Amino acid sequence: MTSYAFIGAVSQGLVYGLMALGVFLTFRILDFPDLTVDGSLPLGAAVSAMGILAGLNPYVSLIPAVLAGFLAGVVTGVLAARFGILHLLASILTMTALYSINLRVMGNRPNISLIGQPTVFEPLKRLGLSSSLAALVFFLIVLALAWLFLVWLMRTEFGQALQATGDNPKMIASLGVNVRVTVIVGVGLSNALVALAGALVAQNQGLADVSLGVGTIVVGLASAVVGGTIVSGRRSMAVRIAAVALGSVVYRLAVALALQLKIGSFSFNPSDLNLITSILVIGALLVPKLRAKPKPLKSHA
Amino acid sequence: MLKLSGLYKTFGQGGPNEIVALRGLDLLVKKGELVTIIGSNGSGKSTLMGCVAGSLAVDAGTIVLGSANVTAWPERRRASLISRVFQDPLSGTCASMTVEENLALAHRRGRPRGLRRGILKGEREFFRAALAPIGLGLESRLTDQVGLLSGGQRQALTLVMATMVRPALLLLDEHTAAQDPKTAALTMRLTMELVERDKLTTLMITHNLNQALEYGQRLVMLNQGRVVLDFAAEAKATLTVKSLLDHFLASAERGDSFSDSQLFN
Numbered sequence: 001m002t003s004y005a006f007i008g009a010v011s012q013g014l015v016y017g018l019m020a021l022g023v024f025l026t027f028r029i030l031d032f033p034d035l036t037v038d039g040s041l042p043l044g045a046a047v048s049a050m051g052i053l054a055g056l057n058p059y060v061s062l063i064p065a066v067l068a069g070f071l072a073g074v075v076t077g078v079l080a081a082r083f084g085i086l087h088l089l090a091s092i093l094t095m096t097a098l099y100s101i102n103l104r105v106m107g108n109r110p111n112i113s114l115i116g117q118p119t120v121f122e123p124l125k126r127l128g129l130s131s132s133l134a135a136l137v138f139f140l141i142v143l144a145l146a147w148l149f150l151v152w153l154m155r156t157e158f159g160q161a162l163q164a165t166g167d168n169p170k171m172i173a174s175l176g177v178n179v180r181v182t183v184i185v186g187v188g189l190s191n192a193l194v195a196l197a198g199a200l201v202a203q204n205q206g207l208a209d210v211s212l213g214v215g216t217i218v219v220g221l222a223s224a225v226v227g228g229t230i231v232s233g234r235r236s237m238a239v240r241i242a243a244v245a246l247g248s249v250v251y252r253l254a255v256a257l258a259l260q261l262k263i264g265s266f267s268f269n270p271s272d273l274n275l276i277t278s279i280l281v282i283g284a285l286l287v288p289k290l291r292a293k294p295k296p297l298k299s300h301a
Numbered sequence: 302m303l304k305l306s307g308l309y310k311t312f313g314q315g316g317p318n319e320i321v322a323l324r325g326l327d328l329l330v331k332k333g334e335l336v337t338i339i340g341s342n343g344s345g346k347s348t349l350m351g352c353v354a355g356s357l358a359v360d361a362g363t364i365v366l367g368s369a370n371v372t373a374w375p376e377r378r379r380a381s382l383i384s385r386v387f388q389d390p391l392s393g394t395c396a397s398m399t400v401e402e403n404l405a406l407a408h409r410r411g412r413p414r415g416l417r418r419g420i421l422k423g424e425r426e427f428f429r430a431a432l433a434p435i436g437l438g439l440e441s442r443l444t445d446q447v448g449l450l451s452g453g454q455r456q457a458l459t460l461v462m463a464t465m466v467r468p469a470l471l472l473l474d475e476h477t478a479a480q481d482p483k484t485a486a487l488t489m490r491l492t493m494e495l496v497e498r499d500k501l502t503t504l505m506i507t508h509n510l511n512q513a514l515e516y517g518q519r520l521v522m523l524n525q526g527r528v529v530l531d532f533a534a535e536a537k538a539t540l541t542v543k544s545l546l547d548h549f550l551a552s553a554e555r556g557d558s559f560s561d562s563q564l565f566n
Contacts, residue, residue, distance in 0.1 A: 153416075157409060160398075160419035164406055167395040170387075174354065176380030176411040234446065 001256060007132050009256040013249030014139035015200050016219060018146055020227075020248040021241065022193035023220025025150070028240075030186045031166040035091040036076045037194045037220060039098025040069040041213035044195025045202035046105040049112045052203070058120045062199050069195020070188040072098060077184030095213075102210050111209040119203040135204050142200065143245055146193060151238045153189075162186050163237075194220075215274045222277050223248035225284035251277075303330040303353070303470055303502060308362035310348050310526075322348035323359070324526040330519075335496055335503040337513040339549070340523035346506045349523070350474045353504070355379040367469055381411025384463035386456075388475040393459030396448035400439060400458065403447055404428045407462030431465050432458075435491055453484035457491055464495045471496065473505040477512070485509075489516065510542045510549075520545075524552050 001009075019041060026034040044065040051061030072094060079090035106112050124134035153159040164172040165182045173179050194216070202208040227247025231239055258276060259268050268276070310323040322345045330336050340346050351357035353364060355376035364372045371379050387393050394403050405420045405428075425443060432440040435457050439450075447455060456476065463471060473492065477485035493516060496503050507513050513520055520537045522530035529552045532540060 155419050156416045157414035157419050158416060160402060160406060161414040163398060163402075164395045167397045168392065170392055171395060172406065173356070173376055174380060174385050175406055175409070176377045177414060178377050182414075 001260060004132065005256055005260075006253075007136055009252045010249055011132065011136045011139055011204070013252035014136065014143050014245075015197055015204065016252065017139075017143045017197075017223065017245040017248035018200070019194045019197035019216060020220045020223035020244050021143075021146055021150060022190040022197070023217060024224050024241065024244045025190040025193070026187055027221065028224060029154075029163055029166050030183060030190075032080070032087050032183065032187060033091070033217075034073070034076060034187055034190060035088065035217050036072055036094045036098070036187070036191055037216045038213040039095040039102065040072040040191040040194045041198035041201075041216045042102045042208070042210055043072055043098055043105070044069050044198030045208040045212050046102045046112070046198075046210070047195070048199030049114055049202050049208035050105055050107075052114060052117050052119075053112065058118050058122075058203060062120070062196060065199035066192045066196050069198070070192040072195070073188035073191030074184055076191075077187035080187075081180040081183040099210065106208065106210065110211070111207055114203060114206045114208065117206075119206075120200070121203070139200065142196075146196075147238075147241055147245060150241050154237045154241075158182075158185075215277065218274070218277050218281055219251070221281050222284075223251050225281055226251050226254075229284070302332050302365075302367060303328070303504075304363075304365040305329075305349075305353070306363050306365075308349070308352060308364070309360045310345075310352055310357060311360055314360075322526055323352065323362075326362070326523075326527050328521065328528055330502060330504065332502055333500040334519060335501075335505065335517035336519045336521055337517045338504060338506045338521050338523060339508070339510065339513045339545075341549075344523040345526040346523055347474065348526075350385070350472050350504070350506060353470070354383055354385050354472055378411075382469040383472060384410065384466075384468035384470070385472040386459050386463050386474065386476040388478050390452040390456040390459065390479060393462070394447045394455050397446065399444050399446055400432075400450075401425060401428055401443040403458065404431070404443075404462060404465065407465055410466050410468075431461050434494070435461065453480060453487060456480065456484075456488050460488070460491055460495060464499060464501065467499050467501070469502065471501045471503040473503065475506050475508060478508060492516075510545050514540055514542065514545065522549065522552065 019037065023034070023037060026032045047068045048058075048061040048065040051064055052058050076091045076094040079085045079093065080087040085093070103110070121131065121134040121138055124137055125131060129137060154163065161172060161177045161182055165177070165179050165186070169179050198212060201212065224244050224247060227243035227245070227250075230246060230250065231243040235243070255273060255276070259270060261268060305326060305328040308323045308326040312320045312322060326345065326349065338346055338349070348357060352359045355371070355374060355378070359372065362372070363370060366382055369382070371382070395406070398406075401420055405424060408424065428443060429440040437454055437457055439454065439458060447458065450458065476492070477488045480488060489512065495501070503517070505517065514537070518534045518537075520532040520540070521528055530548055
């Protein structure tokens with residue numbers, strides 16, 4: 001792998017690590033499989049891009065992007081927690097609605113170019129970093145801050161209630177916690193992180209695209225799975241969260257390697273990525289079940 | 302003091318599977334009293350617990366606890382006054398969280414959860430002091446995941462959690478039913494220690510007639526959603542399992558043909 005490809009893969013891993021942290025928050029902490037992310041990732045990209053085109057400072061453009069992602073999550077959370085719609089279905093409804101909303105946000109265009117526009121990477125570039133290194137350093141800083149934020153949040157009373165809500169909602173409700181509000185805020189925070197990832201991806205690749213989010217949830221799960229494999233066993237929350245971010249980087253490196261693989265005349269296309277990722281996640285979900293001994297059939301002897 | 306007046310609760314109203322679980326249940330529990338509640342399946346025991354705790358809303362009637370009419374309060378608001386221990390030892394604790402995290406969650410029962418630290422510095426000492434008397438060595442396992450504990454240890458932890466902030470009312474919902482006799486005896490011993498230490502007003506549902514006779518100042522039997530037998534301390538003292546069983550069967554046969562509860566003083 002060339003150093004250019006390596007830096008690119010690590011950068012991608014870091015920025016999508018933010019998204020993976022969001023997926024971890026819903027899927028692992030809240031036990032709430034949330035497909036909203038497939039819509040909130042391009043939502044963040046669209047809002048930030050439109051903000052920049054409207055003359056907003058690229059840093060400032062991240063604020064409405066994050067808020068939009070939070071709101072998208074709140075919609076899913078309200079549908080599921082307040083109105084009792086199955087969480088998967090609630091998130092699919094929001095995701096589907098977001099497709100139209102994202103097109104509206106982008107002025108009914110499927111994509112917006114940010115080529116030649118100012119980005120959040122400018123200050124680092126001015127320090128003399130190449131654009132690919134600038135992105136890498138910036139993503140590393142943002143991801144580290146997101147990690148710190150989540151580790152801090154999980155130690156607060158609210159974070160503890162959030163973990164308890166995912167583990168045993170009946171118990172935490174009997175202790176006086178408003179489980180609905182906890183779920184709604186949790187799903188909102190998750191999608192805020194995902195939208196932030198979307199905004200940064202758009203600024204990095206100079207393009208906000210309505211199809212940016214396809215397969216986001218699966219990639220997020222893959223990162224969580226890979227991270228969980230790297231640091232298996234009983235670990236503190238801080239290590240588990242860091243593992244998800246690390247998993248995202250390892251996942252991107254593995255993908256980059258796979259794409260370079262040549263077996264005879266066969267090689268992978270970038271379009272094979274979704275298939276490979278899905279198989280990876282399926283495998284990871286099946287391994288514990290295959291390891292467990294099959295239940296013996298009941299006999300009436 | 303807990304005053305239940307004319308509680309009604311129907312499930313599946315008007316449907317083919319309509320079940321009237323409570324039909325005008327009245328019960329007055331004095332402060333500091335431990336009342337054991339028995340009754341056959343479907344007599345309304347668990348519905349009663351749900352209605353008092355607030356996880357179920359009553360169709361009619363009032364629930365007064367102390368000086369507050371809590372009938373319209375949601376479960377999370379009642380949590381400031383009421384602690385509940387469930388039958389399944391797994392349902393009272395969070396398996397993926399540590400012993401101290403579970404205790405800290407319970408320490409904040411009924412309070413809003415903000416952005417302060419989930420476990421404060423001085424709290425661990427308090428937790429150790431709360432766990433030491435139960436003699437299971439949990440005070441040295443504060444950072445162990447609760448999922449690693451046995452069912453008996455988890456139910457003991459749940460009891461400590463339920464009583465660490467003194468509740469105005471403690472609800473025990475067949476909390477030893479899922480345990481083997483030895484563990485159940487241990488859980489009951491701990492329950493009585495905690496109840497007597499804080500003179501807790503307690504409702505205890507049980508299927509175990511021996512338990513119902515042995516513990517508490519009063520024994521109440523439900524049938525068809527009403528209190529049908531009510532033994533105060535002296536009458537309760539003369540009861541045996543056999544005489545209780547006779548009452549049990551007799552009242553089950555009579556069904557709901559009599560409306561006023563029989564009082565045995």
